[in-house]
Amino acid sequence: MPSNKSLADWQQFAASLSIEGRAFIQGQYVTAQSGKTFDCISPIDGRVLTQVADCDEADVNAAVHVARQAFNQGAWSQANPRKRKKVMCRFAELIRQHADELAVLETLDAGKPIGDTTTVDIPGAAYCIEWYGEAIDKVGGEVVPADNHLVGLVTREPIGVVACVVPWNFPLLMASWKLGPALAAGNSVILKPSEKSPLTAIRIAELAKQAGMPDGVFNVLPGGGTVGKLLALHMDVDCLAFTGSTQVGKLIMQYAGQSNLKRVWLELGGKSPNIVMPDCPDFDRAANAAAGAIFYNMGEMCTAGSRLLVHRDIKDAFIDKLLDKARGYQPSNPLAPATSMGAIIDYIQMKRVLGYIEAGHADGARLLAGGKQVLQDTGGFYVEPTMFDVPNPAIRIAREEIFGPVLSVVTFDTMDQAIELANASEFGLAAAVWSSNLTTAHEAARRLRAGTVWVNCYDEGGDMNFPFGGYRQSGNGRDKSLHALEKYTELKSTLVRLR
Ligand code: NAD
Numbered sequence: 001m002p003s004n005k006s007l008a009d010w011q012q013f014a015a016s017l018s019i020e021g022r023a024f025i026q027g028q029y030v031t032a033q034s035g036k037t038f039d040c041i042s043p044i045d046g047r048v049l050t051q052v053a054d055c056d057e058a059d060v061n062a063a064v065h066v067a068r069q070a071f072n073q074g075a076w077s078q079a080n081p082r083k084r085k086k087v088m089c090r091f092a093e094l095i096r097q098h099a100d101e102l103a104v105l106e107t108l109d110a111g112k113p114i115g116d117t118t119t120v121d122i123p124g125a126a127y128c129i130e131w132y133g134e135a136i137d138k139v140g141g142e143v144v145p146a147d148n149h150l151v152g153l154v155t156r157e158p159i160g161v162v163a164c165v166v167p168w169n170f171p172l173l174m175a176s177w178k179l180g181p182a183l184a185a186g187n188s189v190i191l192k193p194s195e196k197s198p199l200t201a202i203r204i205a206e207l208a209k210q211a212g213m214p215d216g217v218f219n220v221l222p223g224g225g226t227v228g229k230l231l232a233l234h235m236d237v238d239c240l241a242f243t244g245s246t247q248v249g250k251l252i253m254q255y256a257g258q259s260n261l262k263r264v265w266l267e268l269g270g271k272s273p274n275i276v277m278p279d280c281p282d283f284d285r286a287a288n289a290a291a292g293a294i295f296y297n298m299g300e301m302c303t304a305g306s307r308l309l310v311h312r313d314i315k316d317a318f319i320d321k322l323l324d325k326a327r328g329y330q331p332s333n334p335l336a337p338a339t340s341m342g343a344i345i346d347y348i349q350m351k352r353v354l355g356y357i358e359a360g361h362a363d364g365a366r367l368l369a370g371g372k373q374v375l376q377d378t379g380g381f382y383v384e385p386t387m388f389d390v391p392n393p394a395i396r397i398a399r400e401e402i403f404g405p406v407l408s409v410v411t412f413d414t415m416d417q418a419i420e421l422a423n424a425s426e427f428g429l430a431a432a433v434w435s436s437n438l439t440t441a442h443e444a445a446r447r448l449r450a451g452t453v454w455v456n457c458y459d460e461g462g463d464m465n466f467p468f469g470g471y472r473q474s475g476n477g478r479d480k481s482l483h484a485l486e487k488y489t490e491l492k493s494t495l496v497r498l499r
Helices: 007-016 057-073 081-097 099-110 114-136 171-184 199-211 225-233 246-258 283-299 312-329 347-362 415-423 438-447 482-488
Strands: 023-025 028-030 037-041 048-053 142-144 150-158 161-165 188-192 218-220 239-243 263-267 273-276 307-311 366-369 386-389 406-412 430-434 452-455 489-497
Touching: 007 099, 023 057, 023 199, 028 199, 048 199, 057 161, 057 188, 057 218, 057 225, 081 099, 081 114, 081 171, 081 199, 099 114, 099 171, 099 199, 114 171, 114 482, 150 482, 161 171, 161 225, 171 188, 171 199, 171 239, 171 482, 188 225, 199 218, 225 239, 225 246, 239 246, 239 482, 246 263, 273 283, 273 415, 283 312, 283 406, 283 430, 307 312, 307 415, 312 366, 312 386, 312 406, 347 406, 406 415, 415 438, 430 438, 438 452, 482 489
Parallel strands: 161 188, 161 239, 188 218, 239 263, 273 307, 273 430, 307 406, 386 406, 430 452
Antiparallel strands: 023 028, 023 218, 037 048, 142 150, 150 489, 366 386
């Protein structure tokens, strides 16, 4: 439900907040044992929002210890799933009750438009936690065919201590995609938010406690990559669920190999192709979706449709429409309700995006729109929606994940060529195809090597029923859906001999 608050209302509300920056261990907020903190900076204006606990080894060890104790003690791990359901649903309800506060925190911390955090991020997180809560007392094991003298049971059990290391683009939503199934399944969880956007993770820890989650079951450790690394190397962490870059994902696998072979689940980067065939059923809708695919959330989307593959016959007409849609994404104050494009997460990421724009020019791509930093006087980090016509799909901007509002437009002549271009990537997170022809659409969907394929739409399916994740170097495992429960449970065969 869109809020009816004005910019001034949101600014006033933001100013009234007292922001928590401490870690959450064993049911209470605590400072890092070293006493160290780091500045939490808002990308809206470069202002320091608060000091956040800069956790390190001592805090990681303390959190893992209490998480293990809670797991062994069993108040959560061995509780009747109906009890866990009740707590999870109450937790989701408390998130809804604090929706405005969480939305403002997310907007201040990550530069996301308030219109998005109030309608997508926060309701989506509550929905996810509730969904897994509601599911957990409805999934059972199997009694399997076996020799007559045996009873064979196949059951799933919680893994133990699960560490969740998450990125900054959808801070609470990506965290909830892991917390939902991991907690519902009965694990103890340690959440490590990104150092660039830790505030909502820290805030919801207290809501989980209020909802009735036993102490030690849900812990939050803010800090940098070192905290993630220590968790990934820890001998008493049983599973590490990671969402982030492919580069760090590769390290996480190595850390697991160097330590206890913990289960590792990776949700990584993408460079998703969006293919527009000449018989695209609705140019206007397709152009609107193509603009949203790359400019929504400032292009900081793992599923960003950052490669637009468009048929030569319709290219000019389609680009005209797309340019028009892109004009609707001019950056402005993220706290203003009408804003559709907010701030880039921080100065480093903005420089990275601008660096790719320079590379595009240098590699011979033709600028169609945008290309510049804007709103410098705010002290924040804003980049225009940017589009390049790319004659050579092998150049960097058309191959590498930029994670910003930069679109590469590539031209094709045949469907085979489009599929070949689409699949010529180290990633395989998502893809889309637009065609009125059922056969073309189905064939393309089959041949695209991606975890999600959209036909005549892009980024649809906020529903929890769809598994979400990637082929190739976009990761392994799947978030969302009942399949995600498999990541946070061990499979056990029990054979009972009757005689
Ligand atoms: P990142 O890999 O830099 O960081 C992700 C998390 O890992 C952060 O919490 C960070 O502190 C931590 N980290 C950093 N170095 C580490 C190390 N050596 N060991 C352990 N942890 C470490 O990614 P980011 O910049 O925060 O996020 C952007 C990336 O996330 C993009 O590549 C994007 O595609 C990806 N992403 C993927 C999905 C998905 O579901 N597939 C969803 C959202 C974002």
